[in-house]
Amino acid sequence: MTTLPQTTGKKLGLVIDLDTCVGCQACVTACKGWNDQDQGRVKGLSDQDPYGAAPSGTFLNRVHSYQVTPETGPAQIVTFPRSCLHCEDAPCVTVCPTGASFKRAEDGIVLVNEDACIGCGLCAWACPYGAREMDAAQGVMKKCTLCVDRIYNDHLPEEDREPACVRTCPTGARHFGDFADPDSAVSRLSADRGGYALMPDLKTKPVNRYLPPRKKGAAQAAPLAPLLEIRASGFAGWLDRVLGKI
Amino acid sequence: MHPAPSVILFTVLSGLGFGFLALLGLGALPVSGWGAFTCWGLGYALAVAGLLASTFHLGHPERAWRAFSQWRSSWLSREGVSAVLTLLVLAPMALSDWLDLGFGRWIGVLGAGLCAVTVLSTAMIYTQLRSVPRWNHWLTPVTFLCFAATGAAILAVRLPWAYGLCAVLALVLLAGWRVGDGAFARAGQTIGSATGLDRLGRAEIFEPAHTAGNYLLREMIYVVGRRHVAKLRVIALVFACILPVALLAALPVHLASVLATAAHLLGAFAARWLFFAEAEHVVGLYYGKR
Structure with a gap:
């Protein structure tokens, strides 16, 4: 059913810490690795021409990198993982003509029933965040499942019951939890660090939160600026003075 | 956005088709006998050709029937439902015009209204998308409806x-x-x-x-x-x-x-x-x- 649930019991989602993320792409690889496993009728994430001249493939997570220049001071590089935000008012769900796209009432995860997907692509058009990619080999829409097959999986050790991207992140930049609980680790982390939603004006009410890079630690001036001030001493200083006078 | 030829064919042809069917339904082009058969047949052919073209870009056309299920939330589903409903409702009117059965014109008027709803639904598929600002405006459905009406009036040579x-x-x-x-x-x-x-x-x-x-x-x-x-x-x-x-x-x-x-x-x-x-x-x- 592609009408959205009025409320969801939990609001499962991710906190992504842009201060800690180093852009190593481990989350991209781990996501692809876990979700590329064929599981019965649900097939993995196909690639086209992976070793050829024009490789292309289906990914549920992509890491961008941006240069941000503040009003004063030098620019900084921010690496920026982008995946499904599991929106409360997910436009990708309501546009779906077949009911393949749905949001779970129990935990708020947005999923695709691939058996019912006709591959019309309208959900990907409706998503402002580019979270959905059509699998070119299977003709069905793929998206982040929050590793629904890990987080409730009793066959996995306790510590592995979180999304593959979170489990693998070597810097701990990704956190998984329930935003419906104001005392959960992710809710508190987001509140403490000024976590924000992407493009909130589009009224999608994303669940995932991004933590802005901390102000501290930013260089106060261009790193090479002190070199301009070097005053030579000794012979070099004498030479500098003499040459300056000629 | 990628202009898929199938979607362009679908929106243009079915727009013209439903516009022409609405015109016939309203009785704005007086037709009878085999003239009626040809005109109604042309309207149906355009509308159906457009709808068939729309399935060409699907990853799984064989599951297209599922698209009739989510009319409560999805404009794409509403478009499919209203298109089929329109073609069914107008069928008696077409038969009546062809075989001179004398059915009430109200059937055609109802069908013409459904034609407008179908074209409106097609436009709303695009209009509803906040992610594409150019489409997210009331002029989008107005444009689609104008194309349907204008195409029909030209095809039927309704002057002025x-x-x-x-x-x-x-x-x-x-x-x-x-x-x-x-x-x-x-x-x-x-x-x-x-x-x-x-x-x-x-x-x-x-x-x-x-x-x-x-x-x-x-x-x-x-x-x-x-x-x-x-x-x-x-x-x-x-x-x-x-x-x-x-x-x-x-x-x-x-x-x-x-x-x-x-x-x-x-x-x-x-x-x-x-x-x-x-x-x-x-x-x-x-x-x-x-």
Whole structure:
């Protein structure tokens, strides 16, 4: 059913810490690795021409990198993982003509029933965040499942019951939890660090939160600026003075 | 947005088809006997051809029947349901006109209303998308409805209605382009709001997230058609609105119908191509592309 649930019991989602993320792409690889496993009728994430001249493939997570220049001071590089935000008012769900796209009432995860997907692509058009990619080999829409097959999986050790991207992140930049609980680790982390939603004006009410890079630690001036001030001493200083006078 | 030929065919042909069916339903073109059979058959053929074309771009056309299920939330589903309902409701009217059964015209009027609902639903598939600011405006459904009415009036050579509708369509197209050109900027989304990095400073692309193409770049960030926007707009206006008027005024009825409709369709295809090719999706912001 592609009408959205009025409320969801939990609001499962991710906190992504842009201060800690180093852009190593481990989350991209781990996501692809876990979700590329064929599981019965649900097939993995196909690639086209992976070793050829024009490789292309289906990914549920992509890491961008941006240069941000503040009003004063030098620019900084921010690496920026982008995946499904599991929106409360997910436009990708309501546009779906077949009911393949749905949001779970129990935990708020947005999923695709691939058996019912006709591959019309309208959900990907409706998503402002580019979270959905059509699998070119299977003709069905793929998206982040929050590793629904890990987080409730009793066959996995306790510590592995979180999304593959979170489990693998070597810097701990990704956190998984329930935003419906104001005392959960992710809710508190987001509140403490000024976590924000992407493009909130589009009224999608994303669940995932991004933590802005901390102000501290930013260089106060261009790193090479002190070199301009070097005053030579000794012979070099004498030479500098003499040459300056000629 | 990628202008898939199947979607352009679908929206243009079914638009003309449902417009023409509405005109026949209202009794605006008095037909009887085999003339009625031909006219109704043409309307049905256009509408059905358009609907079939729409299934060509699907990853799984064999599951298309599922698209009738979500009419409560999805405009695409509503479009499918109303299209089939319209074709069913109008069938007795078509039979009545053909075989002179004398059924009440109210059936045709009801069917004409459903034709309008179908075309409106088609337009709403695009209008509803906040992610594509150019489409997210009431002029989108007005444009689709105008195309259906104008095409039908030209095909049926309803004068002077066709002249007036051509003029209205031209004005609507011009208004749509004028409003649409500033739509992305007015929507106010930037690379800064897309990433939230505007709270730190001015954000720019440092390096792309991936060096090869992907579905998003192919589907949402389509720039080929935009190079010739000005020329295509002139072509659309001349062929869809101006040339049909001249042909309808100068030629005998049957020849005028064929040639003016052909010209109008060519213009409609150009306009619909632009409708997709010019539309910019906000996801392009993440890639520093529009």
